[in-house]
Amino acid sequence: MPIDRLFARLEQEPQRPDAAIPRMSRTRRSILGATLAFYALIVYAVLSTSWLVRLDWQVMLFRPYKQWPGLHAFLDYFVVLGQRGPTAVLIAAWLGWRSWRQRTLRPLLVMAAALLLLNVSVGAAKLGMAREGPHYANVIGSNEMFLTGDIFPSGHTANAVVTWGILAYLATTSRARRILSVTAAVFALGVGTTTVYLGTHWVTDVLLGWAAGLAVLLAMPWFEPIVAWAEWRLLTTRDALRAGYRTFRAYAPEALHPHAAGQGLHGVRAGEPAAPPRHPEPQPAGAARGVPQLTGELRPWHPAARPQGGHQGSPAGYGEQPAGRPVGSH
Secondary structure (H helix, E strand, O other): OHHHHHHHHHOOOOOOOOOOOOOOOHHHHHHHHHHHHHHHHHHHHHHOOOHHHHHHHHHHHHOHHHHOHHHHHHHHHHHHHHOHHHHHHHHHHHHHHHHHHHOOOHHHHHHHHHHHHHHHHHHHHHHHHOOOOHHHOOOOOOOOOOOOOOOOOOHHHHHHHHHHHHHHHOOOOHHHHHHHHHHHHHHHHHHHHHHHHHOOOOHHHHHHHHHHHHHHHHHHHHHHHHHHHHHHHHHHHHHHHHHHHHHHHHHOOHHHOHHHOOOOOOOOOOOOOOOOOOOOOOOOOOHHHOOOOOOOOOOOOOHHHOOOOOOOOOOOOOOOOOOOOOOOOO
16 A cells, blocks of 8 residues: 555664765765866966956856746746755755654754855855856956955855755665766756856856865765764763653652642642641651650750750750759759
8 A cells, every 4th residue: 555655664764784974985085186176277267367257258248048038937946956045945854854764863964064064165265256246247358356246156056066966975875876966966057057047157156166066075074973973962962851851850849740730839729728738747756745846956955964054955945944943953
């Protein structure tokens, strides 16, 4: 039955034993190095106003959104797949379900670490180079660097690479990793070219965005120890809070229990006379005959223990004579 398979799918299961955490292999280091070199080359090409800047202006003056206006409505919605807010919520919901089902916080923590690294690196580059976008360009043929803009590299493109690529990074099987890698590549390439079509980014903005997002994904194995420590810390804190709450529930006074809701500090409702205790405490021997009882830290008094020349130790009071005994009598 489809319903039975659905409910079986919703049940929790232990983490897959073959879900190996990606390691920083030699091949991965080589690809990361090549990506960073490509990143630096694009920045240098723009700073030196090379042929890539001329390509930027040629594509911008071509105005693709006017050449193919029929695509405009669809691509206006498609580019949302690169916006940080909607995509982060969508992917976080999926990874949250995976975290609950596999009883591990790693998917959510890996995504949080990747987005933090992306925002810091891309945000610093945007603010540092301050490039103007095509719609705000000042001089034809210039690189528009170090002005008032913040579009270099393309945040939409880099975010599409990281947000969708993190699904492939967290895949637990080779087949799922291949499918998700192709899906992420299609979304990243599509979002990047869409921003060029809409005229919101230069071509070099998109090239640098692809490099920035790929560099974040390739560097993620270096942050796995931090993710593991954060998961251990969060789970340890959760267990400590649970243990503390159970201890509080076990030793809390009766007035703090749910059945005492609406009662005062001593379990008496406002306006009602105090009820006698359900289980009266046992009284000391002699209390029923009216014999006064000692309280606090006072010790029982005996005439033999009275110091000579004074009555400071008598239970009748400090410096007072016991009743019925004449002064000075022994």
